[in-house]
Amino acid sequence: MTLGMNTGMKKPIAAIAMRVAALAMLAGLAACATAADPGAMTLAAPQTAAAPFPTPLLHAMCVRDVTGGEETNPLWVSKVDNAGFKAALSSSLDAAGLSAGSGTCAYPVDVHLLGLSQPALGFDLTVTSHVNYKVYDASGQPYALATIDAPYTATVGDAFIAVQRLKLANEGSIRTSIQMFFDKLRQNHPN
């Protein structure tokens, strides 16, 4: 089908199309990176009846230490920092009924964020978080040690701006990681 354009009109339209495409790409690349949001990394209370946690863990856990996170450089890419991860995991423990009251933590959790595997560019961005969760009992012995690799993909439909999409992928990956950690805790032999 022809649109009935003469060659004189085609050139300006092509130039405009290229400019629009270039602007769209710049919009995708130029935004400043922001750190992952703890609220978006928090696991909500399960809506369906999930397997129960071992009774001793109920209202007996707390997050003691989180290491390995990185601060976000606005000119680079979104990262997950220690404080954000700690807030997200603490809120997730709360929502699951695992948080201990103040001074009654029998099962402290230490988290080591080994790193985030992020793509440099792309439409669908998959981030995989690699996290070691170490749960100790009241005597200081390891109760559960879990190494969890958790992938999550954010699509253009989730966010058009690439830096925002990467942030969503980071947050989704940590949320998935916490979910997988909780699944391990639900098992009798979490190791």
Next chain:
Amino acid sequence: MERIFLKGLLIACAIGMSGCAAREFTAVAMTQPGDDQLTCAALKQQIADNSAAEAKFQSADKEVEQANVAKGIGSAIPYVGIAIAGSTDLSNEEQVKARALADRNQQLAYLAKQKGCPQ
């Protein structure tokens, strides 16, 4: 000029379409099946092997970081910058593997202590 721009745009789109995905790998688990059966000699050997591997990964991680800084600067070059940015390695593979081995060694050292192995 317009043609160069168009080529640059096409390269950028090709990168975007293919996606510069991070390399897939898994971290070494802190605990592994059969750990309880390890003898003191086996524990000592594993700890030594892991420490050597950890040092190599740490060194490789520094090289990747330095290369990424150079690529970050290169990404400002018109037209080809996006291709350079696309080659940035954000997989953190070496860092993850080094840290995972350090944690693994912590657990092996704990097992050695539990077994009363000589230091």
